[in-house]
Amino acid sequence: MKFTIGTDIGGTNTTTGIVDPSGKIIRSHSFRTDDYDDSQQYAAQLAESVTSLIQQTEAELGGADVEWLGMGIGAPNGNSLRNSIDHAPNLRFKGEILLADMLNQHLKLPTIRLANDANAAAIGEKIYGGAADYDHFIMITLGTGLGSGIYVDGKLVDGQHGMAGEVGHMSVIPNGRYCNYHRRGSLENYCSAMGIRRTFFEMLAETGQASKLNHLPIDDIDSKLIAKCASEGDAICKDTMEFTGRLLGEALASVALVTNPAAIFLFGGPVQAGDILLSPTRRSFEKHIIPTYQNKIKILTSELPLGEAALLGAAALVLTNK
Amino acid sequence: MKFTIGTDIGGTNTTTGIVDPSGKIIRSHSFRTDDYDDSQQYAAQLAESVTSLIQQTEAELGGADVEWLGMGIGAPNGNSLRNSIDHAPNLRFKGEILLADMLNQHLKLPTIRLANDANAAAIGEKIYGGAADYDHFIMITLGTGLGSGIYVDGKLVDGQHGMAGEVGHMSVIPNGRYCNYHRRGSLENYCSAMGIRRTFFEMLAETGQASKLNHLPIDDIDSKLIAKCASEGDAICKDTMEFTGRLLGEALASVALVTNPAAIFLFGGPVQAGDILLSPTRRSFEKHIIPTYQNKIKILTSELPLGEAALLGAAALVLTNK
Numbered sequence: 322m323k324f325t326i327g328t329d330i331g332g333t334n335t336t337t338g339i340v341d342p343s344g345k346i347i348r349s350h351s352f353r354t355d356d357y358d359d360s361q362q363y364a365a366q367l368a369e370s371v372t373s374l375i376q377q378t379e380a381e382l383g384g385a386d387v388e389w390l391g392m393g394i395g396a397p398n399g400n401s402l403r404n405s406i407d408h409a410p411n412l413r414f415k416g417e418i419l420l421a422d423m424l425n426q427h428l429k430l431p432t433i434r435l436a437n438d439a440n441a442a443a444i445g446e447k448i449y450g451g452a453a454d455y456d457h458f459i460m461i462t463l464g465t466g467l468g469s470g471i472y473v474d475g476k477l478v479d480g481q482h483g484m485a486g487e488v489g490h491m492s493v494i495p496n497g498r499y500c501n502y503h504r505r506g507s508l509e510n511y512c513s514a515m516g517i518r519r520t521f522f523e524m525l526a527e528t529g530q531a532s533k534l535n536h537l538p539i540d541d542i543d544s545k546l547i548a549k550c551a552s553e554g555d556a557i558c559k560d561t562m563e564f565t566g567r568l569l570g571e572a573l574a575s576v577a578l579v580t581n582p583a584a585i586f587l588f589g590g591p592v593q594a595g596d597i598l599l600s601p602t603r604r605s606f607e608k609h610i611i612p613t614y615q616n617k618i619k620i621l622t623s624e625l626p627l628g629e630a631a632l633l634g635a636a637a638l639v640l641t642n643k
Numbered sequence: 644m645k646f647t648i649g650t651d652i653g654g655t656n657t658t659t660g661i662v663d664p665s666g667k668i669i670r671s672h673s674f675r676t677d678d679y680d681d682s683q684q685y686a687a688q689l690a691e692s693v694t695s696l697i698q699q700t701e702a703e704l705g706g707a708d709v710e711w712l713g714m715g716i717g718a719p720n721g722n723s724l725r726n727s728i729d730h731a732p733n734l735r736f737k738g739e740i741l742l743a744d745m746l747n748q749h750l751k752l753p754t755i756r757l758a759n760d761a762n763a764a765a766i767g768e769k770i771y772g773g774a775a776d777y778d779h780f781i782m783i784t785l786g787t788g789l790g791s792g793i794y795v796d797g798k799l800v801d802g803q804h805g806m807a808g809e810v811g812h813m814s815v816i817p818n819g820r821y822c823n824y825h826r827r828g829s830l831e832n833y834c835s836a837m838g839i840r841r842t843f844f845e846m847l848a849e850t851g852q853a854s855k856l857n858h859l860p861i862d863d864i865d866s867k868l869i870a871k872c873a874s875e876g877d878a879i880c881k882d883t884m885e886f887t888g889r890l891l892g893e894a895l896a897s898v899a900l901v902t903n904p905a906a907i908f909l910f911g912g913p914v915q916a917g918d919i920l921l922s923p924t925r926r927s928f929e930k931h932i933i934p935t936y937q938n939k940i941k942i943l944t945s946e947l948p949l950g951e952a953a954l955l956g957a958a959a960l961v962l963t964n965k
Binding site: 398407408456457469471473474476478479480481482483484485486487488490491492493494495504568571572574575576578579580581582583608609611612613614617618 | 729779798800801803804808809826890893896898901902904931933934936
């Protein structure tokens, strides 16, 4: 039986799972990423986590007919050309971390690959999700930030520096909201979970009306609550989701004009809001796309299970031939 | 000697040239596109134009050792998957014109290929221009409109429907200037030659000041005059070029975030303005790009000869292996 290993590196936790040939995660292990500020010590801990999972799996299966195809890692600011993590703002180890090389000193695996987490999710969608039949598609991951992965001609686009698919940083409103990096007006500051929260405050300011959420501490307001409250008819929350969908649809139309995909897959917490987000997104997309593309590009929701996508995507890195 | 045939279809003229192996146009012929509203009659005229050029060339060379590799066509709304022209707004023949199929009824050539004119220019830049060493680059053609061609992994991106690379229609200012198609705020309405002209009027309105061009009829104002006048120090014209470059740089940063190119090539009349356009473009590009890309992506000017690029690009379609 052929297994892959997937690791999802987040700012808080690092989770590794063993994935069977059907795409099922049969065993996993987590430890805290932010316990480490030294990348060598972190790599040693990650290698230990992997080794232990391998040993448990082999023990359970009696060692019979077990083959390890390799390990894939999804990480913020992952660079798939060098299998490194480059200057990730939300990790404690800085600079360019050649993580795959470090792990190879501890592990004996046929391959260790690393990619940006959203790029890994795109590969996951292609191999385990809804994109199996698409050669040209775009994966959009909506979480705290907004990530993306671009498929062209059946292959993930790495780009010249291994950093393609960063559409969350596209400028959508000149001189708009403040972002990190002293930039302004980029997509993820409007359409990620964090952006939806900011829009809620903007709607409070703009309309001067009250929301059903007004009794809550500001710290408790999040995109999930806003979506729920919008579905229950709260005007401020409805306006928030409508604005988010409108801007997301307009931005996705801009992205689609670059590579002309067959479909755009949306993934992540905010997508769970359903039609209250998806309807204005699709409407705005069709409004902003040019006639030759109209009604040709589908906006779909990811078919990856929400809690497992990052791991599955990372593991799927091993299964691409590049 | 191996020759290719390139045809550039514009709204007004159709020009066909014979290109020798060194990329030199050795002979060409033009006729008016807008004399035809029937695509079959147009195709017959184009075939006649090609046949006559072939005969002249063979006569001149005595028929000795002449090989015709094929014909490439650059056209507005060219669809490279079907070798057709789809709903081109500036041509008199409407609908989907399967031009290559029509020409094959008249001509005996190994291949006839058709692509969007800006995509053809990108191929021309790769084969005859400055992009020979680039696997990942973006070609931007600035003319009346703004076109583009996207190279990924050494190959032009066609996309799912053969229509990739339409970044001129990207939204850059929500609810901005009116475009065709009932859309608003797209790049080409700001940064093409026509967009520069519109910005000049906006600057006249915004500042309330006079320009050196004020003595001219409005019909005579064009981007070339504006660029010239900007170089001579006219404040309104300088503001116009500065605004154009700022917005173009911001938009190019957005496009670069999708495919992570090594370089972006700018081509066309407005590019002749030189640093008065390129300096603000480059400055704005670096300002809007994320840190991991900074100082890594070059903004270059095309090395294709201005008057010959469309023909060379079209002919180069024959030389790509796809």
